[in-house]
Amino acid sequence: MSVIDPTSPAHRPDTLRAGGAAMPVWLARIDGRWLVAAVLLILYPLVATPFFIFQIGAYALLLGTLGLSLMVLAGYGGMVSLAQMTIAGVAGYALSILGTNASGVMGFGWPWWLSVPAAILIAATASALIGMLAVRTAGIYMIMITLAVATAFFYFVRQNYGIFNGFNGFHGVLPPKVLGVDWRSPVPFYYLSLALAVLFFAATTYAARSTFGLTLQAVRDNPRRMQALGYHVAAHRVFAFFLAGLIAGTTGVMLTWFNAQISPGTVGVNAAIDVLVVAVVGGIRRPIGPFLGAILFVLLENFATDLVGSDRFNTLIGLVFLVIVFVSPDGIVGIGERIATKTRQTALWTPGRGASAKNK
DSSP states (O other): OOOOOTTSGGGOOSEEEETTEEEEHHHHTSOHHHHHHHHHHHHHHHHSOHHIIIIIIIHHHHHHHHHHHHHIIIIIHOOOOSOHHHHHHHHHHHHHHHSOOSSSSOOOOOOHHHHHHHHHHHHHHHHHHHHHHHTTSOTHHHHHHHHHHHHHHHHHHHHOHHHHOGGGOEEOOOOOEETTEETTSHHHHHHHHHHHHHHHHHHHHHHHTSHHHHHHHHHHHOHHHHHHTTOOHHHHHHHHHHHHHHHHHHHHHHHHHHHTEEOGGGGSHHHHHHHHHHHHHHOTTSTHHHHHHHHHHHHHHHHHHHHHOGGGHHHHHHHHHHHHHHHOTTHHHHHHHHHHHHHHHHHHTOHHHHHHHHHO
């Protein structure tokens, strides 16, 4: 008599039954809320104006993706970096120098399919080098080191006219027209931003459950124990910086195309802190957090100036930041989890169920 182990991969069913119909296992594992969100994001350009598609939707997706790179370091690795906008700026400057620009400075004229991956790889390498400087410290010391790198890069590109065109930077850096599509038009650019955001979100979620992701989280929780077990703590942290650099570098290319330019103002200290605000306000422990924070930040950035004026915009952002952190240290994601928990508890302890349980 043969014995079949149902848990064996060889005999694991590749379909599940749901409502009498079979569906693939990978599809059954997807949370229904993500499918609803995906449908809404895909249909968003059909009901929104070009301003909301480009300035709100696409920019929020890009800013959320950049915040996701910080979430990878801080949420999974316990490493708060203020250099993520610097990494994005490295990619933007590399793209402008290797590709084409309208500033009349540098611009090697490489085709996009060569200049884009080269710019992303240069940014990821720069991120790994920053990681090599920062990973042997922790807490406030790592924040100060990455802030120093961001400040130094800002002054370096602003004062260097021979390579980076100084204060003016590079303008006229546009995405290519591939397959006859103008990829800077609102709708194509939005879908391109959405595709990259979904790609990196899924990759981050998958990586968090991989061997490397679990090891990185263990290093975050107890680095000494992991080192005693034989793991190379510094190497894991530097590789996390490299992966976060891939995300930030890709976002840097997109942000350069979004603005059609790159200048020292893009990589300033204020911009670096904005990324931290986006990630913390949304929730730095979940991949969805930076995207929620980015939506709130972009809406405030575009509409709060009409209410409080441009001079008080940063004050309003700071107040919102303080209120959300005071109410929920885990940001908007933490508020949502509290509401969901409260709703479940209310459903379990309805008067009828309580009386019924008491009679028993």
